[in-house]
Amino acid sequence: MSVTTAEPAAADPREVRLTVLGSAGAVPTRAEPCSGYLLECAGYRLILDLGYAAYPALLRHCGPEHIDAVLISHRHPDHVADLSPFLRARAFLRELNLPPVPLHAPPEALDPVLGLDRPDFIGDPYTVHAIEAPNTFHLGPFQVDTVELPHYEPNIGFRISTGGITVAYTGDSGPAEQLVALAENADLFLAQAMYTTEVPERDRGNMCSAVDAGRFATRAGVDELMLTHLYLMRGVTPEAAKAAARTTYRGPITVARTGLVWSRRIKQTT
Template identity: 50%
Template sequence: MRLTVLGGCGAWPTAEQACSGYVVEHDGFRLLVDPGYATFPRLLELMTPGCVDAVLVSHGHPDHCADLNPLLRARALGGTRLPPLALHAPHGALDAVLALDKPGMLASSYTVRPFRPGERFGLGPFAVQTWDLPHFVPNAGLRLSAGGVSVAYTGDTGPSPDISRLADGADLFLSEATYLHTVPDPGDAPYLLTAQGAGRYAARAGAGRLLLTHLWPGTDPQAALAAAAQTYDGPVAVASGGLAVDLAGR
C-alpha cells in the first residue's frame, strides 16, 4: 500500500501547500481521500482525472472536499467517456460541493454512496472501518486495510477515546494536528487536536509511524514534530505535498 500526500494545510491553502488530500493505492486501485482546496492541481501531477477509481471523504468542510468539483468537471467535460465515480462520504457531507453547478450538469460523472460513521464496508481492495469522531460537523475517522497493512486517518477531530481504537496497531496513523500544544480557543478544544495530542494517541495505539496533518497555516513543521515527539517516540513526519509513504507491514 502507498499513501501520497497532495496537501496537509488546515483551513485554507497557502502558496506552498494545498489543504488535506491523499491518494491511497493498492493493487493498482487509486483511492482519493479528502480532496480539499488546491489538491486537484497536485493530483494532476500524479495522474489524469480518469485514473481515480473512487473518492472517500471524512467530512463536508471545504478544506476536505472542495476540489471534488474540478475533478468531476474534468471527468464530465473532458471529452473522454468515463464511468461514474463512486463518492463515499457521510450522509449529506457532499451536498454543498455537488450543488455548485447547475442541476444535472455533472450527474453522469458520479454516484454518491453515503455511509454513517461507525459503519464498515469494502471499497475496491480496501476494508474500510469508520468511527464517529467529534468535530463541528459529522466527521468519520477512517481506517483502510489491505494486504496486511493499515492506514488510520482522523479526518478533523477533537479528543476522543475512539481515536486510540481507530489507530490501534496501525502501520501509519495520519492525524490532524491543527495546533502545537493547546487549542487557543476553549470553544474549539472539543473539536480539534494538537501535535502533542496526536503523539499521545499514536503512543497509546502502538502505531508504527505518525504523520501530522491539517497544521494551521504558517505553523513551523519542525515545531509540530517537536511537539509530537514529546509524547511519541516512533517515526514522525509532517504531511506535505509530494510525500509518499510505502507500507509493507511490520
C-alpha cells in the same frame, strides 16, 4: 478533448502507497494545498479528502480518469472543495466514457459542493454513497472501517486495510477515545494536528494538537505518526509540530507535505 493530465507512475503491486496532495489546515498557502491524499494498492486508486488546491496537486501524479473512488471525511471545504473541479474534469472527458466515480461521505456532506454545478451541465459523473459509523465496507482491495469522531460537523475517521497494512486517517477530530480504536496497531496514523501544544478554547474538543496526536499514537501502538492539517497560515510550523508530538510519542514522526510519498510492502496476500 485530449487528455493532458499525468499518466500514473507504475506502482509495485505488492505495496500500499500514500501520496500527500495537500496538508494545510483551514486554508491553503502559496506552497501547500489543503487536505488531500491518494492511496494506492494493486492498481486501485482511492482519494481521501480533496480540499482547496488539492486537485491541481493530484494532476502531478495522475489524471482524474485514473481514480476509482473517493472518501470524504466531512463537509468542510478545506476537505471537499476541490471535488468540484475533479468531477467537472471527469465529466468533460466524455470521449473516455468513464463510469460514474463512487463518492463516499457522511450524509449530506457533499450537498454544498455538488450544488456548484447544474446536473444538465456536467451530466452524472458520480454516484453518492452515504456512510455511517461504525461500519465496514470494501473498495477494491481495501477494507474500510469507519469511526465517528468529534468535530463541528459530522466527521468520520477511516481505518483502511489491505494485505496486512493499515492506514488510519482522522479527518478532523478533537481528542477522543475513539482515536485509539481508529489507529490501533496501524502502520501509519495520519493525524490532524491543527495546533502544536495547546488548542484554543474556541476549538477545544473539536481539534487536536500535535501533543494530542502523539499521545493517541502512543496509546494505539502505531508504527508511524504522520502529522497533518497544520494551521500554517497562523504560523504553526512542521518543526514545531514534530517537536511537540515528540513529547508524547517516541516512534517515527513525519509531517505531511504535498508530494510526500509513504509506502509499505504488503505483509500478506489473499
